[in-house]
Amino acid sequence: xxxxxxxxxxxxxxxxxxxxxxxxxxxxxxxxxxxxxxxxxxxxxxxxxxxxxxxxxxxxxxxxxxxxxxxxxxxxxxxxxxxxxxxxxxxxxxxxxxxxxxxxxxxxxxxxxxxxxxxxxxxxxxxxxxxxxxxxxxxxxxxxxxxxxxxxxxxxxxxxxxxxxxxxxxxxxxxxxxxxxxxxxxxxxxxxxxxxxxxxxxxxxxxxxxxxxxxxxxxxxxxxxxxxxxxxxxxxxxxxxxxxxxxxxxxxxxxxxxxxxxxxxxxxxxxxxxxxxxxxxxxxxxxxxxxxxxxxxxxxxxxxxxxxxxxxxxxxxxxxxxxxxxxxxxxxxxxxxxxxxxxxxxxxxxxxxxxxxxxxxxxxxxxxxxxxxxxxxxxxxxxxxxxxxxxxxxxxxxxxxxxxxxxxxxxxxxxxxxxxxxxxxxxxxxxxxxxxxxxxxxxxxxxxxxxxxxxxxxxxxxxxxxxxxxxxxxxxxxxxx
Amino acid sequence: xxxxxxxxxxxxxxxxxxxxxxxxxxxxxxxxxxxxxxxxxxxxxxxxxxxxxxxxxxxxxxxxxxxxxxxxxxxxxxxxxxxxxxxxxxxxxxxxxxxxxxxxxxxxxxxxxxxxxxxxxxxxxxxxxxxxxxxxxxxxxxxxxxxxxxxxxxxxxxxxxxxxxxxxxxxxxxxxxxxxxxxxxxxxxxxxxxxxxxxxxxxxxxxxxxxxxxxxxx
Ligand code: SF4
Numbered sequence: 001x002x003x004x005x006x007x008x009x010x011x012x013x014x015x016x017x018x019x020x021x022x023x024x025x026x027x028x029x030x031x032x033x034x035x036x037x038x039x040x041x042x043x044x045x046x047x048x049x050x051x052x053x054x055x056x057x058x059x060x061x062x063x064x065x066x067x068x069x070x071x072x073x074x075x076x077x078x079x080x081x082x083x084x085x086x087x088x089x090x091x092x093x094x095x096x097x098x099x100x101x102x103x104x105x106x107x108x109x110x111x112x113x114x115x116x117x118x119x120x121x122x123x124x125x126x127x128x129x130x131x132x133x134x135x136x137x138x139x140x141x142x143x144x145x146x147x148x149x150x151x152x153x154x155x156x157x158x159x160x161x162x163x164x165x166x167x168x169x170x171x172x173x174x175x176x177x178x179x180x181x182x183x184x185x186x187x188x189x190x191x192x193x194x195x196x197x198x199x200x201x202x203x204x205x206x207x208x209x210x211x212x213x214x215x216x217x218x219x220x221x222x223x224x225x226x227x228x229x230x231x232x233x234x235x236x237x238x239x240x241x242x243x244x245x246x247x248x249x250x251x252x253x254x255x256x257x258x259x260x261x262x263x264x265x266x267x268x269x270x271x272x273x274x275x276x277x278x279x280x281x282x283x284x285x286x287x288x289x290x291x292x293x294x295x296x297x298x299x300x301x302x303x304x305x306x307x308x309x310x311x312x313x314x315x316x317x318x319x320x321x322x323x324x325x326x327x328x329x330x331x332x333x334x335x336x337x338x339x340x341x342x343x344x345x346x347x348x349x350x351x352x353x354x355x356x357x358x359x360x361x362x363x364x365x366x367x368x369x370x371x372x373x374x375x376x377x378x379x380x381x382x383x384x385x386x387x388x389x390x391x392x393x394x395x396x397x398x399x400x401x402x403x404x405x406x407x408x409x410x411x412x413x414x415x416x417x418x419x420x421x422x423x424x425x426x427x428x429x430x431x432x433x434x435x436x437x438x439x440x441x442x443x444x445x446x447x448x449x450x451x452x453x454x455x456x457x458x459x460x461x462x463x464x465x466x467x468x469x470x471x472x473x474x475x476x477x478x479x480x481x
Numbered sequence: 482x483x484x485x486x487x488x489x490x491x492x493x494x495x496x497x498x499x500x501x502x503x504x505x506x507x508x509x510x511x512x513x514x515x516x517x518x519x520x521x522x523x524x525x526x527x528x529x530x531x532x533x534x535x536x537x538x539x540x541x542x543x544x545x546x547x548x549x550x551x552x553x554x555x556x557x558x559x560x561x562x563x564x565x566x567x568x569x570x571x572x573x574x575x576x577x578x579x580x581x582x583x584x585x586x587x588x589x590x591x592x593x594x595x596x597x598x599x600x601x602x603x604x605x606x607x608x609x610x611x612x613x614x615x616x617x618x619x620x621x622x623x624x625x626x627x628x629x630x631x632x633x634x635x636x637x638x639x640x641x642x643x644x645x646x647x648x649x650x651x652x653x654x655x656x657x658x659x660x661x662x663x664x665x666x667x668x669x670x671x672x673x674x675x676x677x678x679x680x681x682x683x684x685x686x687x688x689x690x691x692x693x694x695x696x697x698x699x
Pocket of ligand 1: 320373
């Protein structure tokens with residue numbers, strides 16, 4: 001079911017029906033509930049011996065400072081990478097980035113491509129693009145491998161297959177690869193290890209994401225547990241790293257605190273098994289590693305977001321997933337219901353800016369504004385206020401006003417605007433206000449019992465017999481001797 | 482295409498006129514992560530243990546014996562070790578049934594053997610980090626990258642004198658700004674995954690076991 005829910009480029013995302021079916025799926029809700037509860041606990045434990053607020057201040061300051069110098073840092077990164085022998089490419093959008101990758105694959109006469117986990121390549125739908133052109137593309141992160149086998153998309157940015165339980169995975173691997181159908185995570189992991197080892201050796205190109213790109217040394221940092229990222233960037237003769245332009249930081253000194261925040265916020269680990277820092281292709285005296293390393297810098301809407309001082313904070317994100325782990329909405333509906341690359345609070349803030357508000361009309365409102373996401377975000381992105389900002393953008397009256405958010409004003413309705421105009425008018429004139437409220441309370445018997453979705457789960461509000469004003473007036477009259 | 486893309490992106494970014502106010506980064510919190518040598522050793526061992534890494538503290542004269550017994554315990558027959566590794570001669574003279582070899586040819590020439598028939602690799606470390614129980618490994622022509630990745634058992638030799646409190650301390654003391662080696666790694670425990678219903682499984686795509694010999698006296 002979820003696999004068909006990817007958005008198409010020209011129609012609004014079917015958010016509401018997807019939410020309904022997700023809510024009706026008790027298996028799915030159980031899977032997410034268990035996982036998210038565990039992750040919240042692990043995160044708390046992991047920060048127990050830290051001054052977390054000071055560390056979050058530092059994380060925020062580093063990301064903001066990096067963004068402030070973004071164009072300069074990108075140029076420095078490019079210079080440094082080139083000096084190290086890494087070839088740098090730029091792409092304005094997803095299609096252009098896919099094209100860059102395809103051209104490299106063509107030049108290398110590649111047939112098979114192996115991938116480490118990368119959300120930006122999900123964003124640009126790279127797998128589909130390469131497959132259409134005849135390349136065999138294989139995901140090597142275990143979660144991504146499972147999701148790819150099921151022809152689905154990731155339901156969480158850190159744990160792509162979190163929506164599936166062991167029984168479902170055992171059945172899937174049995175059907176797709178012929179291994180025994182054993183509900184045993186150890187057995188299944190070992191089978192995947194063997195299947196993929198062969199593929200690593202055969203692959204012509206390895207494609208990975210980047211967690212942090214370091215400008216002053218031209219270093220690409222990749223954070224992972226499985227070792228698949230290291231294999232992807234070491235065994236094939238060519239490595240293509242793809243990253244959003246916002247991932248650059250000045251130096252490795254800045255990576256250290258961000259890394260402390262990232263792994264603890266994401267999975268409650270004090271560090272991942274591997275932090276892989278790649279600075280150049282294989283040198284003449286070296287015996288392994290790719291002979292060619294490419295870096296693809298993808299904009300895809302980021303430079304537009306960058307123009308708006310407030311919304312630019314979206315770009316501080318280090319993709320830890322903590323906001324989704326702590327989101328009561330995400331926990332109940334899971335990642336697929338959003339139907340976009342990035343789900344959860346960061347998805348609700350980022351996707352409308354990338355796809356446009358017309359296509360994501362309910363994203364900003366699908367939040368109780370409980371504030372958890374903002375409280376846990378390691379780089380202090382004010383997610384709740386950004387959601388409010390997008391709500392305002394969606395009903396913005398002046399469609400001609402320059403806004404970095406595509407589709408601003410698309411949710412404005414004449415009826416709603418009229419109601420607010422009347423509301424404003426009535427509240428500005430005390431006489432009119434008293435008249436209206438008195439009239440309304442006298443006509444209270446006529447107030448509707450059914451109010452669409454609202455009364456499905458709640459009783460309809462009813463006006464009081466007397467207005468507060470007259471009640472207070474009567475009381476003060478009674479109290480006077 | 483990509484040169485005009487470069488132009489477009491950079492000039493669009495430079496169109497932003499207002500620069501939001503932000504605090505300069507205050508790194509003091511990173512310096513609160515400091516341990517004395519003995520506390521650091523204790524923390525290093527505990528942190529490694531928490532991710533299934535095994536740490537054995539030995540004195541230099543006992544190192545070869547300890548490493549050998551670990552290799553025997555793992556049933557290793559074919560072991561990679563750099564020719565320049567000081568330990569090598571002691572191991573070779575004492576070992577029976579173990580073939581020690583260097584990673585002395587390009588990977589293309591023996592990839593399948595490396596992946597399927599090598600039981601263990603012994604490598605040096607640049608440093609150890611107490612805070613997270615990590616090894617800092619810098620692959621070299623003698624100790625290439627796949628040495629710490631392909632064989633199922635990784636044995637790392639870490640002199641106590643190379644133990645730092647944290648990565649941040651190491652970076653700042655050694656001044657890791659500017660050009661870096663081809664590849665630098667932080668390794669914490671054997672490879673693992675929790676992608677199947679959050680069940681933690683060791684031995685995902687890299688080593689299934691990691692033993693660190695923390696050596697006094699070198
Ligand atoms: S918005 Fe914050 S909490 Fe959410 S993924 Fe990004 S960094 Fe993590």
